[in-house]
Each structure stands twice: as C-alpha cells, then as structure tokens.
Amino acid sequence: MLDPANTLPYPDAFGPDGAPAPHPLLEPLLGFLGSWTGRGRGGYPTLDEDFTYAQEVTFSHDGRPFLHYEARAWLLDAEGLPLRPAARESGWWRMQPEGRVEALITQPTGIAEILTGRADGGAVDLTTHQVAVTPTAKDVEASRRRYTLADDDTLDFVHDLAAVGHRLRHHLTAQLRRAARSRP
Ligand code: HEM
Numbered sequence: 265m266l267d268p269a270n271t272l273p274y275p276d277a278f279g280p281d282g283a284p285a286p287h288p289l290l291e292p293l294l295g296f297l298g299s300w301t302g303r304g305r306g307g308y309p310t311l312d313e314d315f316t317y318a319q320e321v322t323f324s325h326d327g328r329p330f331l332h333y334e335a336r337a338w339l340l341d342a343e344g345l346p347l348r349p350a351a352r353e354s355g356w357w358r359m360q361p362e363g364r365v366e367a368l369i370t371q372p373t374g375i376a377e378i379l380t381g382r383a384d385g386g387a388v389d390l391t392t393h394q395v396a397v398t399p400t401a402k403d404v405e406a407s408r409r410r411y412t413l414a415d416d417d418t419l420d421f422v423h424d425l426a427a428v429g430h431r432l433r434h435h436l437t438a439q440l441r442r443a444a445r446s447r448p
Pocket of ligand 1: 308310311317339350353402428435
C-alpha cells in the first residue's frame with residue numbers, strides 16, 4: 265500500500281491553471297508562474313569588462329499566498345557557449361493585499377536579501393529592506409530588481425546593486441522567454 269508519508273501530497277504548480285488553485289493574493293503575479301530562460305548582460309564598476317550570461321528562472325506555488333523563486337545563471341563566452349556557473353539563488357515572494365510583495369532571497373555567496381515592493385500591471389519592482397551577509401561574503405548594501413512582463417512570454421529583468429563601496433549601480437539586464445508552463 266502507498267505510504268502517504270513517502271509521497272508529497274502538495275506538489276508545486278508551475279502555472280495558473282489546474283491544481284492547486286492559486287491563492288487569490290497571487291493574482292498580480294500569475295503571469296510569472298513557470299520557467300523562463302534567456303540571455304543577459306552585466307557589469308559593475310569593479311570589473312574590467314562587461315559579461316554576457318544565460319539564466320533560468322522558475323516561479324511556482326503550492327496554493328498558499330507566496331511564490332517559490334529559483335534562478336541559476338551561467339556565464340557565456342564570446343561565441344555564446346557556457347563558460348562557467350555564475351549566480352544561483354532561491355527564495356520566497358510573499359504576497360500581501362494591494363499587490364504588496366515581501367521577498368526573501370538567499371545566495372550561496374553568503375548573501376541573504378529581504379526586499380519589499382509592488383506587483384502592478386505585470387511588473388514587479390523590489391528594493392532592499394535588509395541585507396544580511398555571512399562573515400566571508402562580499403559587502404552588499406542594497407539592490408533593486410525590476411521584473412516586467414513585456415508580453416505573456418517575455419520577462420525583462422533589470423538588477424541594480426550597491427556593493428563593495430559603490431552606490432546603487434546597474435549590475436544585470438536580461439530578457440527571458442517562457443520555457444514551459446510545467447516542469448518536465
Ligand atoms: C544573473 C545573475 C548574476 C550574474 C550572472 C552575476 C555575475 C557576476 C560576475 C561575472 C561578477 C564578477 C566576479 C565573478 O567573475 O564572479 C559578479 C560580481 C558580483 N556580483 Fe554578481 N551576478 C549575478 C547576480 C548577483 C546578485 C543577485 C548579487 C547580489 C545581490 C550579486 C552581487 C555581486 C557582487 C557583490 C559582486 C562582486 C563585485 C566585486 O567585488 O567586484 N550578483 N557578478
């Protein structure tokens with residue numbers, strides 16, 4: 265007999281349709297659900313050169329009023345081929361009434377960000393509420409992340425960063441395309 269303790273009874277959904285039904289507070293974020301892939305460019309005043317990268321981003325939900333967020337990036341060489349793994353992060357976007365968002369995002373580089381902002385008309389604008397870093401992590405003071413649905417299948421992303429003594433400056437711009445409504 266199937267042991268209910270060995271099978272997760274509440275799997276995540278990667279789209280707005282089907283089970284579980286999204287919580288009503290997720291309404292402003294429904295267009296983000298699913299997986300996205302694409303390319304971006306980045307730079308920072310401390311770097312000699314800008315870089316190009318690819319990224320996969322996934323948003324899912326389990327019927328409660330928060331999204332699970334996961335992103336993996338890898339650098340690309342001049343030919344567009346994978347060079348090495350880059351930033352990786354995951355977290356939670358907690359939805360509040362009137363489209364308010366509270367996000368918690370952690371990175372293996374020792375950085376934990378808490379951001380607040382709004383989801384409005386297919387765009388989410390998040391700014392730093394608090395950053396905590398481990399003893400050996402780079403000094404990160406603040407960031408601003410803007411995610412915009414240019415259309416149903418296109419997600420634009422811009423990330424500004426205040427770190428290692430620099431004020432809030434551009435770090436990343438990417439354009440992602442919808443990869444799938446559900447995980448294979
Ligand atoms: C798509 C995601 C990202 C990519 C592709 C990326 C890429 C890079 C690259 C290539 C560097 C230069 C150092 C190195 O080669 O590793 C760098 C530096 C850095 N990044 Fe990012 N990054 C991403 C996201 C983030 C995020 C989310 C944060 C923090 C909130 C962050 C904070 C930093 C910091 C603090 C530095 C060090 C600057 C310095 O000391 O020169 N990055 N990033």
